Amino acid sequence: MHTLSIDTTSQAYANGQAVGALLITAVVMAVIWFATTSWRSGPVPRSAVEAERAVPSALRRRNIVVGVLLAVAVVGGVRALSYEGEPPSAAATPAVPERTIDAASNVGAYRLLTGAEAAEFEEMAAGKDGSGKYWFYEGPGEGPIGAVLRVNAVEWDTELAEEKNSDTMSQEMRNFFGGAKATEVTAFEAGPWGGQLSCGFLTPQGGGQPILCAWTDSGTTGSVVLMDETSLPAASKIALQFRTASEKRA
Numbered sequence: 001m002h003t004l005s006i007d008t009t010s011q012a013y014a015n016g017q018a019v020g021a022l023l024i025t026a027v028v029m030a031v032i033w034f035a036t037t038s039w040r041s042g043p044v045p046r047s048a049v050e051a052e053r054a055v056p057s058a059l060r061r062r063n064i065v066v067g068v069l070l071a072v073a074v075v076g077g078v079r080a081l082s083y084e085g086e087p088p089s090a091a092a093t094p095a096v097p098e099r100t101i102d103a104a105s106n107v108g109a110y111r112l113l114t115g116a117e118a119a120e121f122e123e124m125a126a127g128k129d130g131s132g133k134y135w136f137y138e139g140p141g142e143g144p145i146g147a148v149l150r151v152n153a154v155e156w157d158t159e160l161a162e163e164k165n166s167d168t169m170s171q172e173m174r175n176f177f178g179g180a181k182a183t184e185v186t187a188f189e190a191g192p193w194g195g196q197l198s199c200g201f202l203t204p205q206g207g208g209q210p211i212l213c214a215w216t217d218s219g220t221t222g223s224v225v226l227m228d229e230t231s232l233p234a235a236s237k238i239a240l241q242f243r244t245a246s247e248k249r250a
Contacts, residue, residue: 022076024076025072025073025076025077025079026076028072029072029073032065032068032069033065033069036061036065039065040058040061040062040065041058042058042061086169086170087168088164088165088166088167089165089167089168089169089195089216090154090161090165090219091218093194093195093217093218099247099248099249100247101133101151101153101246101247101248102246102248103246104242104245104246107147107238107241107245108241109140109146110138110140110146110147112135112137113135113137113145117138118135118136121136121145121148122136131152131157131160132150132151132152132156132157132221133150133151133152133156134148134149134150135149135150135246136148136149137149139228141227141228143227143228145227146226146227146228147224147225147238147242148224148225149222149223149224149242149246150222151220151222151247152220152221153219153221154219154220155219160221164218164219169195169196169216169217172216172221173185173196173214173216176214177198177200177212180202180212181202182200182212183200184200184201185198185199185200186232186236188213188232188233188239188240189236189240190240191215191240191243191244192244193220193244193249194217195215195216195218196215196216196217197213197214197215197239197240197243198214198215198236199211199213199214199235199239201232208227209230210225210226210227211225211226211230211232211235212224212225212226213226213235213236213238213239214239220247222242222243222246222247224238224239224242226238226239
């Protein structure tokens with residue numbers, strides 16, 4: 001998962017937005033103060049009597065402007081405090097304990113292909129840009145492949161570790177599904193390992209429309225392409241099974 005745009009969900013971005021709101025507030029207050037200078041002062045008195053009468057009037061006008069400035073300051077301050085960003089992925093979930101990541105031989109109706117059965121598909125995966133490890137499963141449908149599982153972990157990939165120290169989980173997911181050109185991307189329950197899990201539809205092919213599900217946490221990114229599923233909620237449950245079955249934690 002590589003960064004494609006500014007991470008609008010990060011704390012750094014939120015801090016920048018907050019600072020911007022405060023600067024705008026300060027500018028608006030300055031404009032109001034200087035624009036009302038003449039009004040606050042009132043007309044130049046022509047006599048001692050007029051000067052005496054002008055003092056209370058000027059004080060009232062000044063208090064009105066000060067009240068407006070206080071209101072603007074409160075609105076600007078509330079706006080600035082409303083910006084709250086996500087921490088980087090590496091800090092968003094508890095540190096990953098000792099674990100083992102490997103494909104399960106069976107996940108529901110899906111059977112892991114090994115040996116000669118998987119060789120052809122493994123050669124195809126070797127030329128893909130996506131990092132991590134790939135596994136291929138026979139599914140309940142008629143096609144030769146029912147599911148393609150991919151998992152990458154910070155233990156294997158230093159670039160992924162760096163990415164998780166800078167990007168939020170929301171940005172990771174947005175980049176991933178954007179790169180896959182998935183549609184109707186929907187968030188679902190991420191399961192016992194926490195983090196985020198979402199699913200969306202891929203471009204129709206061969207008479208069907210594969211579903212792509214992906215998950216991320218502080219130390220892992222994973223995805224599974226399901227060829228035989230038609231429902232995003234149903235696919236998310238299968239994806240969760242793949243996630244928990246392929247990662248064992250101490």
